[in-house]
Amino acid sequence: MTCAGCYLTISRCRLTCKSGCDLPGSPGKRGPEASISLWSCPPTNHRLDVNATGGLYCVALGPAPPRPPPSPPAISVSPPPRGSPSPSPSPSSSPSPSPSPSPSPPPLPLSGARLASVRPVSRTCADVITSLAPYDYLLGENPSDTRLARLNQKLALAPAVQDAAGYTGAFQYIKSKGTGFSCGFTQNWAGEVFEGLDGQYPYMLAGGTGDNKAPNTAAGYKEYIGSEVTSLFAKYASLPGAYIFYIYHGAAADHVLLIEQLANQKGYRVYQSYNSVYSLKAWLEPGDMAALTALWGPDPSKGFIVPNTKLYGTINGLLLSMFNGTYNATNLPPASVIGPDLYAYLTYWTNQAINKTKIIEDIYASKVKYGGGRVIPQPEFVATYLIKFAQLTAWYKENMPVGGSARMPQDIFDAWTELYGSPNPVVGAGLPVNIINPITVPYFMQIKVLETTGEDCWYNSRHLFWSLDRPW
Numbered sequence: 084m085t086c087a088g089c090y091l092t093i094s095r096c097r098l099t100c101k102s103g104c105d106l107p108g109s110p111g112k113r114g115p116e117a118s119i120s121l122w123s124c125p126p127t128n129h130r131l132d133v134n135a136t137g138g139l140y141c142v143a144l145g146p147a148p149p150r151p152p153p154s155p156p157a158i159s160v161s162p163p164p165r166g167s168p169s170p171s172p173s174p175s176s177s178p179s180p181s182p183s184p185s186p187s188p189p190p191l192p193l194s195g196a197r198l199a200s201v202r203p204v205s206r207t208c209a210d211v212i213t214s215l216a217p218y219d220y221l222l223g224e225n226p227s228d229t230r231l232a233r234l235n236q237k238l239a240l241a242p243a244v245q246d247a248a249g250y251t252g253a254f255q256y257i258k259s260k261g262t263g264f265s266c267g268f269t270q271n272w273a274g275e276v277f278e279g280l281d282g283q284y285p286y287m288l289a290g291g292t293g294d295n296k297a298p299n300t301a302a303g304y305k306e307y308i309g310s311e312v313t314s315l316f317a318k319y320a321s322l323p324g325a326y327i328f329y330i331y332h333g334a335a336a337d338h339v340l341l342i343e344q345l346a347n348q349k350g351y352r353v354y355q356s357y358n359s360v361y362s363l364k365a366w367l368e369p370g371d372m373a374a375l376t377a378l379w380g381p382d383p384s385k386g387f388i389v390p391n392t393k394l395y396g397t398i399n400g401l402l403l404s405m406f407n408g409t410y411n412a413t414n415l416p417p418a419s420v421i422g423p424d425l426y427a428y429l430t431y432w433t434n435q436a437i438n439k440t441k442i443i444e445d446i447y448a449s450k451v452k453y454g455g456g457r458v459i460p461q462p463e464f465v466a467t468y469l470i471k472f473a474q475l476t477a478w479y480k481e482n483m484p485v486g487g488s489a490r491m492p493q494d495i496f497d498a499w500t501e502l503y504g505s506p507n508p509v510v511g512a513g514l515p516v517n518i519i520n521p522i523t524v525p526y527f528m529q530i531k532v533l534e535t536t537g538e539d540c541w542y543n544s545r546h547l548f549w550s551l552d553r554p555w
Contacts, residue, residue: 086117086133104133113137120538208343208540209352211276212363213456215544218551219362220383223261223268233259233550234271234291237280241287250287251280251546259550263383267292267339269356269363270329272547274341277327277535279543286531292331292339298529304331307530309477316344316469319532320461323347329531334524335516336479338503346537350458353468357505359393361446366454366504375447379439388446390437394508398433428511428518435506442505449504471498476528483526488515 088102099118106112114137130142215222225232230239236257244250261268271291275283286302293299298306307315319326325346332338340355356363365378365387380386399412410416412433418426435441453459453468475498482489496512509519516522548555 086139087113098131098139100139103137104139106137107133107135120536120542206541208277208535208537209456211540211544212273212354213367215272215276215547215551216362216364216367217387218553219269219272219356219364219387220264221261221551222259222272222547223263223356223362223383224265224358225260225262227262231258231260232268233261234268237271237283237287238291241284247281247284250284254280254546255549257550258552263359264356264362264389265358266356267331269354270339270341273354273363274327274329275547276540276544277343277537278533279539280546282533282543292329292529295333295337296524298333298527303531303533304329304529305531306527307476308480308528309473312473312476312528312530313465313469315530315532316465319344320348320465324534325537327533327535329533331529332476332479333527333529335483335509335520335522336507336526337509338499338507340503343535345458348461350460351464351468352456352458353453355454355503357446357503359391360389360442360505362387365446366450367456368450369455369457372443372447375450376443379443388443390439390442391435391508392437394432395436398429398436402429424514424518428514431511432508436508445500445506446504449501453502454504468502471502475499475502479526480528483516483522485522485525486517487522487525488517490515 086100086102086104089098089100099116101116103114104117106114114133117133117137117139119131119139119141130144131139132142134140222233224234229235236259240253240257241250244253271283289302290299291302293302293304298304316328323346326344328342328344330340330342338355338357340353343352343354345351353366354363355366362383365375368375368378368387375388378387380389382389382392395412402410402412402416406416412429415426415429415433421429459468475495478492478495482491490513491510493512496506496510500506510516511518545555
């Protein structure tokens with residue numbers, strides 16, 4: 084087999100043949116550009132070959148020693164209340180940092196190489212994300228020192244380097260030390276597993292998800308509402324490839340998540356956490372209610388599901404300041420003083436925010452349908468998840484313009500909880516959407532779609548493990 088115009092990108096362990104490879108059984112004919120990850124195709128017992136359409140694939144010549152999976156030591160993780168610092172892992176639970184690897188050399192040109200293709204990677208992208216999920220809070224937000232939070236580090240570094248290679252190289256020496264679960268931070272590091280730091284570089288350079296005022300078109304986002312959402316997913320569902328959907332409920336309705344569409348219409352996986360309530364580890368927990376309950380802890384350094392002390396503390400502080408200490412979260416002012424709507428909101432959320440049973444029940448009801456690491460078959464995804472998702476975007480868009488005051492129907496309030504495992508804390512069922520704050524920025528839904536082969540997820544995760552001082 085002969086291929087032409089080939090070069091090896093060592094930093095990604097990927098072979099690309101720009102001029103294609105000779106087609107088997109067709110002398111003188113060459114296929115299109117071919118590319119393959121060599122990460123799980125060691126040359127000692129594998130060879131590369133070409134299929135009928137000119138694609139490269141890997142052939143095992145004998146038993147290959149498996150690449151050791153990451154075995155991060157079990158540590159107790161639970162996010163502190165959002166906005167509050169969280170203790171760093173104790174020395175006993177964190178091994179010493181490994182020496183930082185040196186920057187990767189540039190691609191090596193190859194030509195007319197005799198090659199053969201790569202076995203499918205044994206560890207899926209979902210496997211890699213599940214391995215990292217126990218450290219979601221360390222890769223999450225850090226309100227007390229945003230410089231230590233990974234997403235903030237990415238946004239700050241992108242404009243300070245010359246290119247993607249400099250960006251990726253710099254992260255070999257950066258440690259991320261988050262203190263809490265946050266949906267946007269979870270989405271971003273899970274996206275890093277699929278794209279790699281170099282893939283995310285243009286996105287970070289363009290400001291990531293943006294300023295929360297409108298879709299960030301510079302970063303590849305577009306707005307989709309109602310039927311546009313279902314049409315978007317239908318378009319990609321008709322294609323054989325694998326894709327990830329970066330999803331962002333913007334402005335007053337704030338939630339961020341990542342959806343993976345598996346290749347060949349094999350279904351979908353949902354990856355998410357919920358700010359100051361649960362981590363990606365809890366969302367991916369495959370077990371029953373007892374297994375989920377075992378993940379409860381007082382803060383993010385000691386549990387994967389926590390009381391929302393951030394919201395509870397905000398309500399408490401607000402009442403103390405408004406009423407000079409007369410009322411607080413445990414002693415609410417009467418409805419005759421604050422009005423029936425605000426009283427109903429405060430009554431609901433001072434209970435919901437710290438009610439262990441209710442918090443776990445909401446997560447469980449959602450994750451058994453859409454989480455737990457399960458692959459949601461395409462027909463089920465369309466008939467259940469997607470229809471509710473589109474319905475939410477349509478209602479929020481229509482009823483949350485600037486100055487909006489519509490009352491939220493129970494079914495819309497419940498649909499949010501069903502999809503995301505926790506109620507939306509800025510609203511209440513049957514209450515005006517401006518019950519807490521006036522709507523000064525209209526609701527928007529932005530989505531960005533990227534194709535992914537899934538071949539490089541294990542390799543892409545290396546900087547995440549290095550950041551955590553965990554063996555990769």
